[in-house]
Amino acid sequence: MTGIVDGHHHIWRQADLPWLIGPMQPRIFGAYEPIRRDYPIEEYLEDLKDTGVTRSVYVQTNWANDRFEDEAAWVQQTADEHGWPHAIVAYANFAADDVRPQLDRLKRYPLVRGVRMQLHWHDNPLYRFAARPDLCLDPMIRRNIGYLADYGWSFDLQVFAPQMQDAASLAEACPEVTFILQHAGMLEDLSPAGRTAWRVGMSRLAACPNVYSKLSGLGTFIHRNAPAHIAAVVADTVMIFGAERCLFGSNFPIEKLWTSYRELIATFRTAAAPLSVGQHEAIFGATAMRVYRL
Secondary structure: OOOOOEEOOOOEEEOHHHOOOOOOOOOOOOOOHHHHHOOOOOHHHHOOOOOEEEEEEEEEOOOHHHHHHHHHHHHHHHHHOOOOOOOEEEEOOOOOOOOOHHHHHHHOOOOOOEEEEEOOOOOHHOOOOOOOHHHOOHHHHHHHHHOOHHHOEEEOOOOOOHHHHHHHHHHOOOOOOEEEEHHHHHHOOOOOHHHHHHHHHHHHHHOOOEEEEEEOOOOOOOOOOOOOHHHHHHHHOOOOOHHHHHHEOEEEEHHHHOOOHHHHHHHHHHOOOOHHHHHHHHHHHHHHHHOOOO
């Protein structure tokens, strides 16, 4: 493998993100004062300097919904000027009566490879994003996600373990759409029962051949770069999905709250050390290159 692909990162301007302006609000990743500011492409490139990363995928950052095209346009312009990032996962509102007019607007930007609308819901309001837990079963959302096949775009899927059964049903209802599970299913309950429920849900999703798992954001709920935790999640996810359906993502700058890019990469490399060369190449490059068409 000649380089690492970062399958999930963000760049942003503070003025475009409502959650970065105004009073501090509780967030799923804890206190975020250090990143309540611009995170431009220049800083991202400096963060990953000498880490071996050669490609990256930008994932939407929740601009105001009616500015979804503005976000894609800004990232496309950034890429045109700097050569980074190499693909865009944009936002669209799949709860609309027909999402295709939004997708048609996004077609103007050649780096768009997929779309994300976060569907995760949790009993804990701090972890809750979606309006209700069962959006994966909503007929309108299913129909709209199915349209992605006509555009050749993937759907970045974000759910918690209790939602995985419904998420697998969604993937089965849209067999021509590639689903990329965010943050390896967001393991937040680290009790034995919680880990078991997560593994069961991950196995259900892995039974769908069009679902892939992104190894990203693993510090979200523990607020640190924890080698043992990351190694365990990587090992379980690779065992369940196979390395050819796993890909690395940095989730920067969120993870920058508690670690450096170099330290994060080192932790993931250590976690992947027991794997074969081919498995290592899949996780750190080949899978992302394939699913995001880099």
